[in-house]
Amino acid sequence: MQQFQASMLKLIIETSTNLPSDVRKAVMKARLEEEMGNRSSLALDTIAENIVMAQEEEAPICQDTGMPTFHLHVPVGANQIVMKKQIYAAIEEATKMGKLRPNSVDSLTGVNSGNNLGPGTPVIHFEQWERDDIEVQLILKGGGCENKNIQYALPTELDGLGKAGRDLDGIRKCILHAVYQAQGQGCSAGFIGVGIGGDRTSGYTLAKDQLFRRTDDVNPIPELAKLEEYVMETANQLGVGTMGFGGKVSLLGCKIGVMNRLPASFYVSVAYNCWAFRRLGVVLDASSGEIREWQFQESVEAFDLTKNAGETDSDDTRTVVLQAPISEEQVRDLKVGDVVIINGEMHTGRDAFHKYMIEPEHTSPVDLSGGVIYHCGPVMLKDQQGEWHVKAAGPTTSSREEPYQADIIKKFGLRAVIGKGGMGPKTLKGLQEHGAVYLNAIGGAAQYYARCVKKVNGVDFLEFGIPEAMWHLQVEGFAAIVTMDAHGNSLHADIDNQSLRKLSDFAEKVF
Ligand SMILES: O=C(O)C[C@H](O)C(=O)O
Ligand code: SF4
Numbered sequence: 001m002q003q004f005q006a007s008m009l010k011l012i013i014e015t016s017t018n019l020p021s022d023v024r025k026a027v028m029k030a031r032l033e034e035e036m037g038n039r040s041s042l043a044l045d046t047i048a049e050n051i052v053m054a055q056e057e058e059a060p061i062c063q064d065t066g067m068p069t070f071h072l073h074v075p076v077g078a079n080q081i082v083m084k085k086q087i088y089a090a091i092e093e094a095t096k097m098g099k100l101r102p103n104s105v106d107s108l109t110g111v112n113s114g115n116n117l118g119p120g121t122p123v124i125h126f127e128q129w130e131r132d133d134i135e136v137q138l139i140l141k142g143g144g145c146e147n148k149n150i151q152y153a154l155p156t157e158l159d160g161l162g163k164a165g166r167d168l169d170g171i172r173k174c175i176l177h178a179v180y181q182a183q184g185q186g187c188s189a190g191f192i193g194v195g196i197g198g199d200r201t202s203g204y205t206l207a208k209d210q211l212f213r214r215t216d217d218v219n220p221i222p223e224l225a226k227l228e229e230y231v232m233e234t235a236n237q238l239g240v241g242t243m244g245f246g247g248k249v250s251l252l253g254c255k256i257g258v259m260n261r262l263p264a265s266f267y268v269s270v271a272y273n274c275w276a277f278r279r280l281g282v283v284l285d286a287s288s289g290e291i292r293e294w295q296f297q298e299s300v301e302a303f304d305l306t307k308n309a310g311e312t313d314s315d316d317t318r319t320v321v322l323q324a325p326i327s328e329e330q331v332r333d334l335k336v337g338d339v340v341i342i343n344g345e346m347h348t349g350r351d352a353f354h355k356y357m358i359e360p361e362h363t364s365p366v367d368l369s370g371g372v373i374y375h376c377g378p379v380m381l382k383d384q385q386g387e388w389h390v391k392a393a394g395p396t397t398s399s400r401e402e403p404y405q406a407d408i409i410k411k412f413g414l415r416a417v418i419g420k421g422g423m424g425p426k427t428l429k430g431l432q433e434h435g436a437v438y439l440n441a442i443g444g445a446a447q448y449y450a451r452c453v454k455k456v457n458g459v460d461f462l463e464f465g466i467p468e469a470m471w472h473l474q475v476e477g478f479a480a481i482v483t484m485d486a487h488g489n490s491l492h493a494d495i496d497n498q499s500l501r502k503l504s505d506f507a508e509k510v511f
Helices: 004-017 021-033 039-057 080-096 168-182 200-210 222-235 328-332 351-357 398-412 425-434 446-450 491-504
Strands: 067-075 123-129 134-141 150-153 156-158 162-164 190-196 251-258 267-273 278-284 291-295 319-323 339-348 372-374 379-382 388-392 416-419 437-440 453-460 470-484
Touching: 004 039, 004 080, 004 134, 004 278, 004 291, 021 039, 021 251, 039 446, 067 080, 080 123, 150 156, 150 168, 150 200, 156 168, 162 168, 168 190, 168 222, 168 251, 168 267, 168 491, 190 200, 200 251, 200 267, 222 251, 339 416, 351 398, 388 446, 388 453, 388 470, 398 416, 398 425, 425 437, 425 470, 470 491
Parallel strands: 067 123, 190 251, 319 339, 339 372, 372 416, 416 437
Antiparallel strands: 067 134, 134 278, 150 267, 156 162, 190 267, 278 291, 339 470, 379 388, 437 470, 453 470
């Protein structure tokens, strides 16, 4: 097994940087179906460009390289202890190379282990089989879409859909509700794996196992095949759209599995995966550990990046170029729907930053008045001269900062907050009161945005770990859409309301 570790490194790098062919096909199909030139369609163009860039540069598709989860099938007698150690070594190496972000954080102290190793990281499942080769499948599922997983205990009452009973129709309602509640926060359009039955743990495991199915397979259980088809058709009428911008495509795949349950429990568990659905597999020679075959990676036609090029939204889309720091007047002039191009310096700040800064005695190491805060935890590498470089830098889910954001805007005089998925009423009120805007960047487009960073001007709070540190980034041509303005308008609230109304159209019994 001399080659095993090297094969695992290849698998990790390929999974982080090269999207599987069935996922690419689903994104391509979405581009064809979405209305030309609307916001979702433009976001899909950026996503397609990002997928191509990541592959060409062998760089992470998204900066959140997720929880590495390995599923191994091994012949009887294979040494699992050695394999585990070699997977750990490959994970550490891939992290050093900037193919994985250091993503393993001590839950009590908040300390990042720095190498993606620690209690519970990575996740490795072994199973024996009768074959004499080894199969390793890997999924890198990010934290933002993981937060949108949801588990229902039937019977229950659901927003828009009413009572969901202990039957196939109740299951149907839960799945539609799962897509609705994710909105754009898990970087829609997503893929869902559904587990019916089991207990709370095995139900979620079954849901996640469905994500290893090919998106174009047909469920062997006829009722579930029908349900999968129904969900694909119906969920795409909810109007959530790419990144929650509204549109025709809200779901790219739905796979459902079933297992027995206890008489008292009836769970429907839904694992939500963003469009950056990174999962690949390899079949290895059991004596050498060499790769014999790749899974989920047939050749597919290349993305046509010229499609829609130059198209804009309807006539009233404005593009506004802003140089940071930004004035209150410039910000108050912006409206939901405007495209903003930012030049100048922005500062990353996410969970640890907001929690720290909210304390009255804590001040910012740099002047933030008129400033731009970017909810982003990048992948960074230091070169031999000690200079930092951005390897991937897309937005993170902003709603986690909802308890802090308005106060942070006020405290530091911020004028713009960039993130994804939108924020709530407290922030919306804060934008209005203090004169600031919320800008939505395209989630997962980590290469696209990394390209806009011309220089890393510095870093503070590196002790928070690489993703949580405050990076000072010099950007050029950083594009984002105003989705919450200083006049009380929120595209996110509008799309949520509209999709909830649409959801209620599907309350009638179907199965
Ligand atoms: O942690 C991140 O960088 C992003 C996260 O996956 C998210 O979707 O919020
Ligand atoms: S930022 Fe979006 S694309 Fe990236 S892992 Fe999170 S949910 Fe997925």
